[in-house]
Amino acid sequence: MSHDVDRVWSVSEHLDSILGQLTPLEPIELQLLDAQGCVLVEDVTVPVALPPFENSSMDGYAVRVADTEAATEEHPAVLEVVGDVAAGSGELPTVGPGQAARIMTGAPLPPGAEGIAPVEWTDGGTGGGPATTMAAHSTDPSGAAGEVRVHRPVRQGEFVRERGSDVAAGELALAAGTILGPAQIGLLAAIGRGTVKVRPRPRVVVVSTGSELMQPGEELAAGRIYDSNSFALTAAARAAGAIAYRVGAVADEVETLRATIEDQLIRADIIVTSGGVSVGAYDVVKEALSSISDGSEDVAVNTADGSDLGQGDTPAPGGFVDFRKLAMQPGKPQGFGRIGPDRTPLLALPGNPVSAYVSFELFVRPAIRTLMGAGSVHREVVRATCVTAIERSPEGRRQFLRGHYNRAAGTVTPVGGSGSHLVRALAHADALIVVPEADTSVAAGANVEVVVLEG
Ligand SMILES: Nc1nc2c(c(=O)[nH]1)N[C@H]1C(S)=C(S)[C@@H](COP(=O)(O)OP(=O)(O)OC[C@H]3O[C@@H](n4cnc5c(N)ncnc54)[C@H](O)[C@@H]3O)O[C@H]1N2
Numbered sequence: 086m087s088h089d090v091d092r093v094w095s096v097s098e099h100l101d102s103i104l105g106q107l108t109p110l111e112p113i114e115l116q117l118l119d120a121q122g123c124v125l126v127e128d129v130t131v132p133v134a135l136p137p138f139e140n141s142s143m144d145g146y147a148v149r150v151a152d153t154e155a156a157t158e159e160h161p162a163v164l165e166v167v168g169d170v171a172a173g174s175g176e177l178p179t180v181g182p183g184q185a186a187r188i189m190t191g192a193p194l195p196p197g198a199e200g201i202a203p204v205e206w207t208d209g210g211t212g213g214g215p216a217t218t219m220a221a222h223s224t225d226p227s228g229a230a231g232e233v234r235v236h237r238p239v240r241q242g243e244f245v246r247e248r249g250s251d252v253a254a255g256e257l258a259l260a261a262g263t264i265l266g267p268a269q270i271g272l273l274a275a276i277g278r279g280t281v282k283v284r285p286r287p288r289v290v291v292v293s294t295g296s297e298l299m300q301p302g303e304e305l306a307a308g309r310i311y312d313s314n315s316f317a318l319t320a321a322a323r324a325a326g327a328i329a330y331r332v333g334a335v336a337d338e339v340e341t342l343r344a345t346i347e348d349q350l351i352r353a354d355i356i357v358t359s360g361g362v363s364v365g366a367y368d369v370v371k372e373a374l375s376s377i378s379d380g381s382e383d384v385a386v387n388t389a390d391g392s393d394l395g396q397g398d399t400p401a402p403g404g405f406v407d408f409r410k411l412a413m414q415p416g417k418p419q420g421f422g423r424i425g426p427d428r429t430p431l432l433a434l435p436g437n438p439v440s441a442y443v444s445f446e447l448f449v450r451p452a453i454r455t456l457m458g459a460g461s462v463h464r465e466v467v468r469a470t471c472v473t474a475i476e477r478s479p480e481g482r483r484q485f486l487r488g489h490y491n492r493a494a495g496t497v498t499p500v501g502g503s504g505s506h507l508v509r510a511l512a513h514a515d516a517l518i519v520v521p522e523a524d525t526s527v528a529a530g531a532n533v534e535v536v537v538l539e540g
């Protein structure tokens with residue numbers, strides 16, 4: 086099959102050709118905090134019950150039920166305090182009839198005790214009225230002895246957390262496929278796991294190109310603009326779950342760009358470039374990516390979609406990047422290939438800021454999520470009522486207009502126009518409104534497909 090340079094790719098053909106080349110990264114064992122945002126590849130079972138022992142949920146007194154049955158503030162149960170039980174206590178006093186042990190939240194229930202009287206239900210050992218707090222042991226150790234007056238009956242098991250009431254030993258704590266967030270990492274720590282087996286977060290290197298680009302914070306020179314794409318794309322890669330490295334803007338010089346990309350290969354699972362992919366005289370990404378070296382004589386001459394090279398294709402030492410026209414707006418020019426000794430996937434996005442961002446959402450994000458091994462690689466797609474009309478949409482191209490989605494109302498409202506330079510509107514949008522290839526307008530009140538850009 087020859088590779089047709091004039092072929093127009095549909096959005097799904099381009100996406101399929103990218104995802105078809107990617108397999109999830111190999112699992113590794115990571116320390117808990119290093120595993121944040123990663124996908125678990127093992128079922129984790131609970132080795133010991135949680136809580137591991139019966140313990141108090143209140144600061145108070147561990148008592149026997151029969152001793153407090155008739156207790157009131159006027160006629161309190163007067164109990165002998167036989168000791169203190171602090172959280173972490175190993176040796177426990179036995180609570181016999183007519184006795185109580187002062188106990189702290191989380192401390193093990195001592196033998197003989199059946200329930201907890203919170204300190205507020207007692208005189209706190211002072212001989213006075215209801216207590217609001219305990220005296221600190223460091224300043225007044227006498228509270229661990231003497232007498233306590235309990236003002237209310239304590240029921241069996243009251244304020245006692247049962248062993249295994251959270252999770253029993255042998256139960257599933259987390260299933261393979263779970264993405265580890267803060268609460269999941271907390272659970273792993275609670276059951277004593279120091280490390281877990283996960284797929285690592287993909288490392289994404291973002292390179293923007295363009296001699297017109299300046300760093301935010303610098304004073305803007307005539308004819309120049311700030312590099313916003315490398316910031317937006319790096320942030321988007323992080324939000325998708327990647328470890329992302331932003332490489333400052335590279336000037337439109339083939340050698341500089343090629344050297345920069347070659348240098349970055351060592352730390353990249355995916356390389357994303359912005360700009361330089363259309364038909365201008367300074368569109369250097371195409372030119373540079375036709376000759377990325379892998380340091381070997383082995384020249385790969387397969388196209389990114391697996392077909393053989395044909396007229397107009399450029400074989401590249403160490404890989405091949407295919408530049409394509411897509412039937413979409415924004416995002417018509419796109420490049421995809423695999424380069425360098427490890428055949429690192431490279432996605433070349435168009436430079437217009439909205440085009441780059443939309444392309445990231447549609448192609449790079451699913452690629453990152455595939456390498457992560459995430460269960461869902463795509464954004465949520467819903468249907469909603471389009472509140473205002475869309476006057477024009479290019480025939481034969483699937484349009485992705487920015488919008489604001491109202492989930493409760495089931496509506497979506499276009500934000501800004503279709504221009505690929507409208508970054509303010511992009512920043513105020515939370516959804517993409519999809520206008521199919523065949524439609525050239527959308528009536529107000531029509532039912533449309535919406536890609537929800539949340540999280
Ligand atoms: N004669 C034609 N011209 C263009 C075509 C075409 O088919 N025929 N396609 C247009 C479309 S669609 C797009 S999208 C752009 C893509 O252009 P490039 O990928 O080559 O991007 P550049 O030319 O480098 O830049 C385009 C635009 O975006 C600005 N830009 C670039 N990088 C950044 C950045 N990092 N931060 C902020 N802004 C950036 C750049 O200044 C330009 O304004 O080509 C059309 N042209």
Ligand code: MOO
Pocket residue numbers: 413414415416417418435437440505
């Ligand atoms: O198709 Mo380009 O990506 O609009 O502006």
